[in-house]
Structures are given as structure tokens and as C-alpha cells.
Amino acid sequence: MRIALVSDCYLPRLGGIELQVHDLAVHLIRAGHDVTVFTITEGSSVAGGIPVVRLPALAGVPLPAAVDRLHAALRRFDVVHCHSSLVSPLAWHAARLSDNPLLTLHSLPSPSTPWPVAQIDRYVGNVQWTAVSETVARVLQKHLPQRPIGVLHNGVDPAPWRQPRRTDRPLTIVSTMRLARRKRPMAMLPILEQIRSEVPSGVPLRAVLVGDGPQAATVTRAVRRRGLGDWVELPGRLTRFEIQQLYASADVYLAPAELESFGVAALEARCAGLPVVAMASGGVREFVRAGSEGYLVHTDSEMAASTASLLTNAADLSRIQEFNRSTDPVMTWTNVLAQHLAAYSAQRVPAALRTI
Template identity: 80%
Template sequence: MRIALVSDCYLPRLGGIELQVHDLAVQLIRAGHEVTVFTITDGPSSAGDVPVVRLPAYGGVPLRAAVDRLRAMLPGFEVVHCHSSLVSPLAWQAARLAHRPFLTLHSLPSASMPWPLAGIDRYVGDVQWTAVSEAVAEVLRNQLPERAIGVLHNGVDPELWRRYRRTDHTLTIVSTMRLVRRKRPLATVRILEQIRAAVPSAVPLRAVVVGDGPQAAAAARAVRRRGLSEWVDLPGRLTRFEIQQLYASADVYLAPAELESFGVAALEARCAGLAVVAMASGGVGEFVRPGIEGRLVHSDSEMAAVAAALLSDRAELSRIQSFNRHTDPVMTWRNVLAQHLTAYSPRAVEAQPPSASRR
């Protein structure tokens, strides 16, 4: 199949949508399909083996030339799959122009902040809405009751996160995120402080909060102000390989975001053998079952208490870690790719001229 993936954000920018769209493109190409990514993120005309069409934009809004190019190029694809965050003008424009495209929502809207979903739905027209998790799908179903909402999960290659052998190390807590308000890095620092207070002082601890973003400086100040600098590290952005090495010497992963649509970083940590402690309000619950892959909590204080209890109970921690390291989640790329191709197949048939459909 000829498949167009459309995402406002893409490599070399790093983030959940960026990496997932790239990984999906790679998996589709390996399966023998022709894939092109369309984006307004600046960069080279390819990302590894993935061809990329970089369209002109100003202030994050595609220019008329970008729209004209989409209009000219998208009819050449059998499947158009647009990937949307809460604000994704390129993805919405492509969905409006394409013939019955997929439009996948990667973000979990906040109930306290009205999101004009009905208006977006009217704008894009005849699309197949999908979501990266049941948590996101439920929001779409509630607001678009006339729409059939599917789920196309994000994927992971578990073996990539198990390539490094675990070594002896100080008990280590990890969290990986963009340091933006929505991901709650400052709350993470407060949770770490509570964990240290709850775990006996004779037990050495280490914590690493990986990532960069607008709240990086505020997070660093909070670590210093709370006297956590001796055991809490903020290394900034790390590569995937560096994160894989870090996870091989870590024990508990914290996912403090209350609006986590899926939680790719938590899924990767789970595959690496870390016990995951996450908020129950997002999509992480689809691959973290209480007492099996980790724990789900409902508040920051509960997250601190649960994480501290795990760090203090080596037998329970080892049991969860062993299960996670030796048991694949449902969202392996093998399963997720099959999920996508099953969804795409009817659209590919529709895109063919009548003679091709009859062959």
C-alpha cells in the first residue's frame, strides 16, 4: 500500500507523537509498504529510511503553499493517516483534503479546559476517528456519539528495552518526560521528596528525571531548594540508547501526569523491567495492572507512599520486575502493526479504481 502519515510534529524534534509516527513508518516500510511522512517540522528530506515531505508553515500554521501541495499529493496515496494532538492544524487540514482518512488523537483533553472537538469534527468532515488508548477513545465517544471510534495503539519493541543486562546498583527511581506543565515535573520533584522521607534513611536512593523543556530551570531550582541535589539528577534530554542503559540500572518508574493519553515512556520502562507507578486517570492502565506490572494511584501522596513501599519491599519489587522483563505487553509492534493494517485494508480497496478492486 501507498501510505501517507501526516503529523505537525516529527523528527528531529523529540516527543511521543514524533517518535511513534516515525516508528510506525519504519514498521510499515519493513512490512513492504510505501510510506511518506508529511510534516511542518523543519529538518532533512528523510529520517533514516523514511521519506519526509517538509511543508512551509508560519507560527505552527501551514501556509497556502503547504495546503496546495497536500491537495496535489494526497490523492496518490491509498491510505492517509493523520496524527493529531490538541492543536494540529496540518493534520486537520490533511484530513479535510483526503478521501476518508484516519485521524488519530494522541492527547487526552482535560475536562477543565473546553476543547472544541465538535468544531474540529465538522471541519475535517468524513474521517475515521481513532485514539491511541481506550481512555482517549472514551472522551471521543462521549463528545462524538454519532461517530464510531476505533483504537490504534502506540507500539513498542520490548527487546530493544532489554538489550542491556541489569547490574548491581543503588535503588533508583526514574521518570522520563518533556519538562512541560502538563507532564508535571515540579510535582515529580515533590513526590521524590516524599519518597525519600518515607524510605528509611539508611537505604541509599537515586532518582533521575530525564527530559528537557520550558520547566527545566524551575525543576532544577526546586531540586536545589528542597535539598535533593545529592540524590536527584536532572540530566536533560537523553537518546533512546542512553535511556535504555539507564533503565538497566533502575527499579521504579514514576508516571505522574494526570492526562497521560497512553504513556509510551512508561511502556518502555515496563518492558525494561521497571515497576511502574502511574496515575490511574490516563492510558497507562491499559498495560499496567495493579500488583502485576506495577501500581495505579489517584494522588501525588499515594504515588509517593506506593513507590516508597515498593522500594522497601525487595521481594515484591523483584517479583514485578521479573514479570515485566520476561513478559511482553499486548502493544508489541507485531500486534500494533497488524492492528493498523487490518484497519487500513478496507480503505486501500476503496482507493483503488473499480477495475483494480475487482482483480
């Protein structure tokens, strides 16, 4: 199949959508398909071996020439798969301009902040809505009761995350996120303080918060102000390989975001063998079951208490670590690719019907 993947955000920018769209393109090409990525993110015409069409935009909005070029280009594809966050004008344009497109929502709208999904649905017209998790799909279904909502999960390759374990370090808590308000990096600090107060003082602890973003400077100042600098590390953005090595020397992963649409970083940590302690409100619950792969909590205090309990119960910690290291999640790329190809086959536009 000739497949167009349309995403406002793409490499070299780093983030959940960017990496998932790239990984999807890689796996589709390995399976023998012809794939091109369309984006308004600046960069080269090839990213990691993937052909990329970079369209002109101003302040994140595609220029009229970009829309015209997109319209002409999409006619030659069998499938147009658009990837949307809460604001994705290029993806929405592509969905509107295409015959029978797929539109996947990668973000979880906040119940307290109105999101004009009905207006977006009217704008894009004849589209198959999908979501990266059942959690997001339920929200979409509530707003679009007349639309069938599918689920196209994000994927993971477990093998690279299963690095040899390192034991020459203190008990280590990790979290990887974009340091932005929506991910709640500032909430991590009181959580870590409570963990430290509930774990016996004679037990050395280390915490590593990986990532960069608009709240990076605020988090750095708060760590210093709270006197956490002797055991809380802020290494900034790391490569996948560096994160894999970090997880090999860690014990527990924390996911404090309350509006986590899926949680790729948590899924990767789970594949690395780390128990995941996450908020029950997000998509992480689709691959973390309480007491099996980790724990699902409802408050920051409960997150801290569950983590402290794990760190002070060697048998429980070891049991979950061993289960996660030896058991693949459902969302392996083998399964996720099959899921996508089935959806593409259902949406594929017959050549005889394609606009010329």
C-alpha cells in the same frame, strides 16, 4: 499500499508523536509498503531512511501554498493517516482534503479545559476517528456520540529495552518526560521527598528525571532550592540507547502525568523490567495492572507511598521486575502493525473512486 502519514510534528523534533509516527513508518516499510511522511517540522527530506515532505508554515500554521501542495500530493496514496495532538492544523487540513482518511488523536483533553472537538469534526468532515488508547477513545466518544471511535495503540519493541541488569548502584527511581506543565515534572519533587522520608534513612536512594522542555530551568532551580541535588539527577534529554542503559540500572518508574493519553515512556520502562507506578486517570492503565506490572494511584501522596512500599519490599519488587522482563505487553509492534493494517484495509480508497 501507498500510505501517507501526516503529522504537524516530526523528527528531528523529539516527542511522543514524533517518535511513534517515525516508528510506524519504519515498520510499515519493513512490511513492504510505500510510506511518505508529511509535516511542517523543518529538517531534511529523509529522516532515518523515511521519505519526508516538509511543507512551509508560519507560527505552526501551514501556509496556503502548503495546503495546495498537500492536496495535490495526497491523491496518489491509498491511505491517508493523520496524527493529531490537541492543536494540529496540518493533520486537520489533510483529513479534510482526503478521501476516507484516518485521524488518530494522540492527546488526552482536559475535562477542565474545553476542546472544540465538535468543531474539528465538522471541519474535517468524512473521517474515521481513532485514538491511541481506550482512555482517549472514551473521551472522544463522549464528545462525538454519532461517530464510531477506533483504537490504534502506540507500539513498542521490547527486545532493545531488556538490557543486562546492573546492580552496582543505589535503589533507583526513574521518570522520562517532556519537562512541561502538562507532564507535571514539578509534582515529582514533593513525591520524591515523601519517598525519601518513608524509606529508612540508611537505604541509599537515587532518582533520575530524564527530559527537557519549557520547565527545565524551573525544575533545576527547585531541586537546588529543596536540597535534593545530592540524590536527584537531571541529565536532560537522552537518546533511546542512553535511556535503555539507565533503565538497566533502575528499580522503579514513576508516571505522574494525570492527562497521559498513552504513556510510551512508561511502556518502555515496563518492557525494561521496571514496575510502573502511574496515575490511574491516563492510558497507562491499559498495560499496567495493579500488583502485576506495577501500581495505579489517584494522588501524589499515594504514588509516593506505593513507591516507598515497593522499594522496601524486596520480594514484591523482584516479583514485578521479573514478570515485566519476561512478559511482553499487548502493544508490541507485531500486534500494533497488524492493528494498523486492518484499519488501513478498511479505509483504503479503490483506485477507480480516487479523485484524479
